Amino acid sequence: MSSAHHDDSLTRTHAAHGEPLVWLSAMGLALGMLMVVGLLGVIVSHGIPVFWPSPVLEVTLKPGAKNPVPGGGNTLTGTLVQQRSKRAPVLDADGHRQADQTEYQLFVGNKDAYGVNFAFVDGADVEKIEEPKDIYVIERMEYGIAFGFPERITLADGRTVAASDPGFADALAEFVAEASRRRNEIGTIEKRDIGRINASLNNLKLKGRGSEESKIEIAALDERYNKLAAEARALRAVQQSATLTYKVPNGKERSLAAGDIIGYYQANRLGFFQKAGLFLHNIWSFLSQDPREANTEGGVFPAIFGTFVMTMLMSIAVMPFGVIAAIYLREYAKQGFFVRAVRIAVNNLAGVPSIVFGVFGLGFFVYFVGGSVDQLLFSDYLPTPTFGTGGILWAALTLALMTVPVVIVATEEAVAAVPRGMKEGSLACGASKWQTIQRIVLPASLPGILTGLVLAMARGAGEVAPLMLVGVVKLAPSLPIDGEFPFLHLERKFMHLGFHIYDLGFQSPDSEAAKPMVFATTLLLIILVVLLNLTAILIRERLRKKYSTGAF
Amino acid sequence: MNEPAPGKPDYIKIQDFSFHYGSKQALFDIRMDIPEREVTAFIGPSGCGKSTLLRNLNRMNDLIEDTRSEGDIFVNGQSIYDPHIEVISLRKRIGMVFQKSNPFPKSIYENIVYPLRVAGQNSRAVLDETVERSLKGAALWDEAKDRLHESALSMSGGQMQRLCIARAIANRPEILLMDEPCSALDPIATVKVEELIHELKKEFTIVIVTHNMQQATRCSDKTGFFYLGKLIEFSDTQKIFSNPAKKQTEDYITGRFG
CATH class of the missing domain: 1.10.287 (Helix Hairpins)
Structure with a gap:
């Protein structure tokens, strides 16, 4: 290599190397990361403190304070919800804006006594803030x-x-x-x-x-x-x-x-350890108890359980269906215009808005199939519908239909990735095509299939819109699985974490009081989905080690 | 055209066989007789059709869509293109070793008994006996006998290829097809496989495709030279390499074209 050529390469501009594009793509990634971290940060920072017992403050107001005090008097007792600065509304004599004021939002509880749950206090009106030692916090069945x-x-x-x-x-x-x-x-x-x-x-x-x-x-x-x-x-x-x-x-x-x-x-x-104990106790109550007071208090156990059972039913329905369809498409169907059209249709199905599946589920599963089942098997109970109304089975099938493209696409890719040599090796051993699929292709593509299934489960577990049409309710009187014969009640309505969040945030009588629950439930749903995805990754890595096909 | 060695009857008869991939013709009127229990090598430059012909012997090319063949191939007097013949039972009589070793992601043991399992054989005694016989046949027994239940993917490249040979002979086929079995192996592993071919020809009729002319001289009894889909010359290996009848053959084996 001549030295002249060498010098030339040193003087190339950054643009020639495409470095601005590298920066651009790095920026894109950074932005994406920022949004994910921000979202998780907001949810975690709002969700976790819900369970941590906060101190109860006694705020004594200066005489002549403007804000009304619930119950009268000049002291307010409650926990601090937030402290924010408020723009001063008026200008002083010189036309300057006054300094920003602090405003406290207190959760004062005692809704039965005061009629409200929250009170706002201007920082300027506060004479002193104390923590009364003897105050009790009492959790009640009603009124919070x-x-x-x-x-x-x-x-x-x-x-x-x-x-x-x-x-x-x-x-x-x-x-x-x-x-x-x-x-x-x-x-x-x-x-x-x-x-x-x-x-x-x-x-x-x-x-x-x-x-x-x-x-x-x-x-x-x-x-x-x-x-x-x-x-x-x-x-x-x-x-x-x-x-x-x-x-x-x-x-x-x-x-x-x-x-x-x-x-x-x-x-x-x-003390700290008592608080920590109470924190764990609160989390456990949240996970294990039934909701109270229009869902704004108590736990979310029925919603967790409903989500879990529905997702399992969905997996049972979607797995064989999707895998068989994908194997037919990839291994048996003659590749041509028709199969291409089917493949495009399947991919498009994954992009159909989920509410459309909800409408279809309502019309087909609930009214048509469920109605027919009622006519045939449960005519004694009519006109009260048994299966002819939303229920966990129809919800699971609707979501299965919605997520089947995910499973089909993942399975097809996994099946296509099985080395041709391995299939030929099996056929050369005298195996039939079905034996080859069953003994070689399916085990080797299992990691990919499971990945598809868990993606489908994660999507199904987080879906809300179609469920509202086919069987999810605000408060289910009984769980879909219990000790009563036949133990699994497919016709029952159920609760679901995603719908629970919607219901808490937008349908509850006191949405301000429900806010902590919204964040806690959201955090729980995210943890659930992350757990599902982690399971998928673990299973895939394990199977990949077992079935890796690095021949040389 | 070419007289087989005395005492060795023709086993595979290829009669005016042509083969098309879509509109492209890959083989032109191949006519050759492959004798029993000898090693027949196919040589020729890339794309000359030697692998295509080999893959037609067990109808492996059926898997490729849009292909067409003319003429016929007889194995032991029976046409393999007879519509009544069952491809699966044909393949059970013909073992095949591929260019790239293709062990299944199963244990060594399960790899070898795979041809028996798909044929419905599940007797433990038969399977055990087969594993030992096949591994000994593929000169792999000593290396593998203590790790039969480990994954086949944990073996070295040369061992994997010998495992594939063991698998190909597990069901006692009549014919063993080898498609460049040593092209991905190091010289030591190659020598082992070649020694193995020598041993195996006592029992099997072997057809081997190779790019390596030294290999053809070392281990085959007969050699066919293919060029552009045509069989240019087919004769005893010794004769092909010492005194070829055709100019093209001579040019190829002396490395003067390609």
Whole structure:
């Protein structure tokens, strides 16, 4: 190489190397990363603190403050929701804008006493902020959180324990524990025992058709029902007659039935480890409990369970369907115009807006198929529809239809990637085409197929719009799988995390109060989808190691 | 045209065989008789049709769409293009080793018994016996006997190719087709495979396609030279390489064209 040529190459411009394009693509990536990180950051930063117990503040206002104080007086008690700066609305005498003001938003709770959950305070009006040591945070079945100072508890037998009593703390703990024990008992009686009696009664009324035997049996069941109902009523009476009396921060005394208390803690006396324990407890309650108060309180267990069962049903439907279709397209169909057209149609199907699938599912699965199933098998129950209304089966099938292109495309690619030599080797051994597919092609393309399936699952788990038409509900009375025969209830309506978020954020009576739940649920849904994807990656890597075809 | 060696009957008879890929004709009126239990080598420059002919012997070219053949090929007196013949049972009688070794992503054991498994043979004793016989036949037994249940993909390139030979002979075929079996192997592995070919010809009729003329001289009994889809010359290997009858053959083996 001559030296002249060498010099020449040194003087080339950046443009000649295409470096601006490298920067441009790096910028594109950086922007994309920024958006993903930003999205996750917002959700995590709003979702996690929901479970962390925050201190309760007592804000004393200066005399003459403008903002109304819930319940009257000049102090506000609650947790800080946000602190923001507010542009001063007026100009001073010189025409200068005044300095920005601080504004606090407090969650004051006690909705039953105040009528509102939130209060706004101008920073300028604040005289002092304290953390009262003795304040209790009480979680209730209704009206959300209460902040207050306990006065006494009144037991069902009329005995009272005053807050000044040295044994009060233990008595309160016992009081709440007993209330929750009674609540569980009532739940067992009403949900399980009475539920079973009701199911048997329904059966008898439909099948017995008024025969003597069925009348006797019905009478026996009625008697048992009455006994159980009386038991439940007695327990409920105790729940109501035992009360906790407390003073809300503005001085009024209120009493709370034992049955309405879920838990309590002294927010400002908690140490770090107690807070951490409470944090974990709150997360567990969120994951394991039923929702309360129009979904804005309590947990999301039915939604998690519904999402899980629906996604599993969808996978069971979509997997064989998609894999068989892809194998036919790739291995058997004569490649030509028609197959090309089918392939394009399948790819386009993946781009159809999901609500269109919802409409199709409603028209075809729910009304046509479900209606026909009702006519044939459940005519006894008509006009109440069994399968002729939205349900978890129809939702799963609708989503299966929506995600089948993903599985088909992934499977086709995986099948096409199986080396030709391997297929020929199998055929040369005297294997038939089907044997080759079954023993060589399918195992070798399994990683790709599973990747497709999990992508489909992730999409199905996060979908909302079509589900609203084919069976998702705000609050399902029972889970799609339970202890009652036939255990898996395909016709039942179900709850779903995606729909839950929509419902919390836009359909709840107090969307401000539901905001933390929206973020927590969103975080949960994202974690679920990430977990699904991680599983896919792990499975794929494992299988790829096993079936890798690096011959040389 | 060419007399087979005495005492070795013709086993594969190719009669005026032509083959087309779509509109392109790849083979022109091939006529040759391949004797039993000898090694027949096909040589010729790339694209001359030697692999195409080899792949027609077990109808591997059926897999390619839009192909057409004329003439006929007989194996042991039976036409393999007879519409009544079942391709699968034909392929069971003809083992094939490919240019690029193609072990299945299964254990060594499962690779070898694959031809038996697809034929419905699941008796443990038969399978075990086959694995030992085939691996010994492919001179791989000593290296593989302690790792039969490890993945075949963990073997070296030369071992994989011998594994493919073991698989090809597992079901005791009558014919063994080898499509450039050593082209991707190092010299030591090549020597091993060539020694193996010598051993195997006692039992099988072997047809081997090769680019390597030394290899053809070393291990074949007869050699056919192909050029542009035509069989130019077919004779005893010794004669082809020492005293070719055609000018084109001489030019090719002396490296004067290509």
